[in-house]
Amino acid sequence: MLYVILVAAIVIFWLVAVDRPVLKVKFENGKIVSEKGHFPPSFRHNVTDIAEHTPFSGELKVYQQRTGTKLNFSKQVPKKVQQRIRNVFPHQGFKSKGTKKSG
Template identity: 70%
Template sequence: MLYVILVAAIIIFWLVAVDRPILLVQFKSGQITKHKGHFPATFRHNILDISKRTPFDGEVKVYQQRNGTKIMFSKTIPKPTQQRIKNVFPHQSFSSNGRKRAR
């Protein structure tokens, strides 16, 4: 019985504590150093254009939520640059897996 509780605790810890973004992009001096996940071509083009104009270091993460996507930035990315990236973010390319609820 104890092993069942231990396995359940490990599974709950993994679901809560492990960071699982659907897109992770890391920048160094305005260049993409690493990306993981689905990276739409238009978003990649726009984000490279923004990073060439105003070089920055940091990372951008995109998370899938029930009602859509959430984009998160590291603290090293300036606020005006964050807003420019949010403006070109393609929400339709990251559609949710579940059905939309009728109201």
């Protein structure tokens, strides 16, 4: 019985504590260093253009939530750059992958 509780605790810890973004992009001096996840081509183009005009270092993470998507920036990314990236973010490109009812 104890092992069932232990396994349940581990599963709950994994669901809560593990960082699972849909997209993770790292920047250094205006260049994309690494990316992981679904990065739509139009969004990549716009972010690259923003980074070339205003070089910055930091990290961008996109999380899928029930209410939509959430953009999370590291503290190194300036507020003005964050707002420019939010303005070009394609919300329809990150819809949930569940089944849709058309009617």
